[in-house]
Each structure stands twice: as structure tokens, then as C-alpha cells.
Amino acid sequence: MASGWRLLVQNGALQEHDPGQVTSFLRSHPEGAFTVTRTADRGARLLLWERHLARLAQSLRLLRTGTFSPSPSSHSLPELLNPSLRAGLGEALKRRSEKEELAVTVHLRHSDERSLDVSVHISSFVPAIVVNTASVAVMGPSRPLPLAKSSQWVSARQVLEQCKPENATEVVLSNDGQHLLEGSISNFFVVLSSDGRVTVKTAALENGVLPGTIRQLVIEICHDTSIPVSETSPSWDERSSWKEAFVTNSLSLIQPVRSIKMPVPWNANFDPKQWSQSTWQPLHLMTNGDVTQMLQVGVARCLKL
Template identity: 35%
Template structure:
């Protein structure tokens, strides 16, 4: 296994208030399981957002809605059993007709459900608490079979929207003494382009293999090229390689950003196209920072200057140090 230390990871949200709006019913507190248990128990596509700045807004909500729609489309086409509640889901026809229509209808369904529960959670939050918002969309294969089309009128019958909200206090980052550990200990995900709840159950099995001090597993097909974390995207800041130089490395200048490049595995390698991952690439492009979508190789870690992971639940990216 490869071990890395990094600044403090998000701690368990046990003890926080929980809310669920599902099938027109609002549940609260003791009636609502933690979001991980809820996702494990239901098939479907989901997305995770969170509030920021004293719960003043939801982070990147429009991007989350778009990614949720994309996940539904991908699962419908390639793995309907991960989306629909049915033993015969694998034989269902893809949901490709009137794609813009049902995406717009889905957005309305999700926002309508969110509006039923978010104001209550905001009103009852305490102090510096923020809110984790998980939106799960599960398909009803029986309704799909009797519906003539995936029109806007039929969307509320074909899909169930569940909005789960949980409070938590963001941890303090950047404290060296709070360093924890990661390890490479799992293969890449199937249907990685979509975010689906069954992965929560699968990664729970993987997590049983990790040593006690490890808080996140990095995924790799060969133990060398790192794809992503089980809940995060993985990046390294590497010195550039110059294959024309005698020692195989470019002249190194700490003061010159052109001496470095940011690396992260491409989505074609089987990596979730995370929202924060995309934002990092957009920032690199805007600031003129070189980046390559290539799986970082542990065999070249001696030219890594630092590494970090990204996740919507982290208030900032986590900085790693190898040891």
C-alpha cells in the first residue's frame, strides 16, 4: 500500500440534525437515517451539495442539477439496474426521447422537493452549522412501462425524488498536527461517469480493508497509476519532465509556475467527473497553469511537489505530503 499524510479530513456527522423529504412526506430527526445509510438502501442517481458561508447559499447548485441529469441519462443507457427499482431493470429501454424536456422537468421536481425541506433545516440550524444536501433520484420501472413517453407530465410518476439534509460543522483545515493517512487499496469504479448510490454500498466493503489510521482509499487498477479517491478526486502538482534532458527532468525553478504541471486522471480512465475537479481544471486554464489529464504515477512521486484531493464536502482542497 502507498501511504500519504494530509490535513484533517471531514469527520463523522453523527449527532447532527437530519431531514428527509420523500414522496411528499417530510421526516425529521430520529425518523431519518444518516445519509450514507439512506443511500445504501435505495438505488438511483444522486448528487451531494452543501451550504457555505453560514448557510447563505448552496454551492454550485446548477452544476449539481446538470450532473444529476447526466448521471440519470448514463445509468439509463448503460446500467438501468442501478437507477430503477426492479428485478428486470436491465431490460428497460434507454431514456433518450425528448432529453431536454425531461431534464427541465427533473430540475423542477428536484427544486420543488428542495423547497419543501430546506427552509425548515435552515430555520433550525444552530451556530456555525452548515447543511449537507443529498438529492437521490430513483426510477419506477412499472410507471415507465405504462407511460407512453418520458414527457414532463409523466416525470413525477417515473422518478421519485428524495432530498436528505444533514447538519454538520466544517472542520478546521491546514493544521499540520491533524495529519491523517490515505492508502491505495481498491480498483476503479464501474460506470464511473455517473454518480449512483450503489457505490456507497460498494465502497463500504472496500473501507473494511483499510488500516485503522487510513481515512480515504485511493483507487488504482495497477497499484501505480492513481485514479481517484473513493469519495474524492486526486491531483498532484508535479515538476515537469523534459525527456530531452540528460537526467529526464526539466530545470527546476520554484518561482516559475511553468516549471510545474497539475495532473489528474482523465475521466476516460474511469474517474467520476467531479464538480470541484472541473473547477480546478477551469482555474488552471484561467490562470495559465499547465495541467495534464493523466493518472499520477506513484513510480514518479519523487518529482511531486504536493498532492491534494477535492470534494464538495471539504471547505478547501486537502494538501498532502508523501512519507
């Protein structure tokens, strides 16, 4: 099978048409809760699947409106999802090539007061041998309802993607140009060094960020390895102490950040035209830092990659 294939299962039925890229698929569907993960061991297992189920259940609860029946719990979701997952993964394993893993996106939405529509989008995914570095631009504002992973955000973030500076690969969200929250498709971390003390810092959930599965795993590894970690929004004013930075998500896992670009002046009105006309102040960072590399190894070990 040629690379670049993808498939879609809806409510247990494999669809005949090409669903397109996952972003296009999510933008074309009504708002719902979704999650993205990948496989390991040649498609044999889904990474951190229990955590993804828990976040799906949480997102459904937060997005629930009107008179809909109570959303399923993470314990009851497998019964709902498994028919579509089995159909999709069974077909995907036939299509994948030797070097491919699978990128799996599950989308759930209330179709009426008592039922949920299940969509499973699966595409080929080739893990990078050498992880590419990221260049991020600070823009805003933050996501609405950040504790829920909502497909509406996939459409809402388009304006930021279109206005970000040239060569920026990710957008880090901020409401004030000082406190950096999360990426548009990732969580954001910095590694500070002050008076010989190293600290890993990332925004707290209460600051308005998504509870990313890899974000939580990184925090757990820091605790287990006695790396000080602070769940506080990194402040641009303290950037002189930033030695490393990285972003995390379920596909790239940990991606080092080579530069952070801040618009000058800050676009307090979040005017899209102003983003395009901004002057961008860069901060360059080490991409092969000891802490980032140690956490990359720790995540790979925890995931048995």
C-alpha cells in the first residue's frame, strides 16, 4: 500500500470514500469531543489509551448542553468505541507498510438526546528517526473551554495558523504577551536555570490549558527522577533564564523548541491583520539540552518504544 493512505469508520461501518486529512475531517463535522493518539509495535497497541478515554469522557461532559443524557464514563466508552476501532484498525493493519505506525483520531458527538455518533479516522504515520525542532510564535488569545478537547478549536485556530510568521511551526497561546500557556496543538514547557538550579515549568490546568496526555507523563517523569517541576505559566519577563523549551503531543511526543518569536508590540486586540504586520522578537534556545534529552528518553521508556 502506498504511503499517505487514510480511512474513516462511522458508527462501526467502514466508509468507502477518502476522508481527507484529519484536520479537514474535523473541520467538516459538527462540534464534538475528540482525541488523537498513535500506535506502537507495528500497530499492535494504542499509546496511553486509558488516559485518552478518560479525557474523552471529560471532554464530553464539559461540552454537553441542553437535555442530553449523561455522557458515558471512561469505563463505559470502550463498549461504544470498540466496534468502530476494531473495524478501522483491522483494515488499517492490512494497508500499513512495514515502517508505518497508525495515527488514530476518535471523534464523538451527540447526535440526539440519547445517542452518540462515533467516527474513527486512521492514517499512516511514520515515526521520525530524528525529531525535528520547532519554532514557535506567541499569539492569542487562549482557547475557550481549555479543559475539553473540542473539534471546534480545529476551525478556530485557522486564523492563527494563517497569520503566524514565516517559518513558525507552532503557535503558543497567551492572553497578555507575558504568560505563555500552551501550543495550538501541543503543551509548552521551558527549562529554567537559575543559581545552578534547574526547573521545568509549564502552565497549570487552572491557567487554561488542555490536560495533555504527554504533558502529564512528562510531569510524572520529572517527579520520579527528582527534576523540579513547577506548574506555573512561563513568564516572558524571565526568558533570560530559559535554557531549553519543548512542546509535547501524542504524535511527536517531545519536540525541542529552537526559537520563540514574540510580536512587538503585543497585539492586545488580537487583530488578525496586526499579527501579519508585527515585528517578531526572537529568542533562540538550545535544542540538544540535557533535560529535554533525558525527558525524551524517559517518555520513550515509559511508552516502551
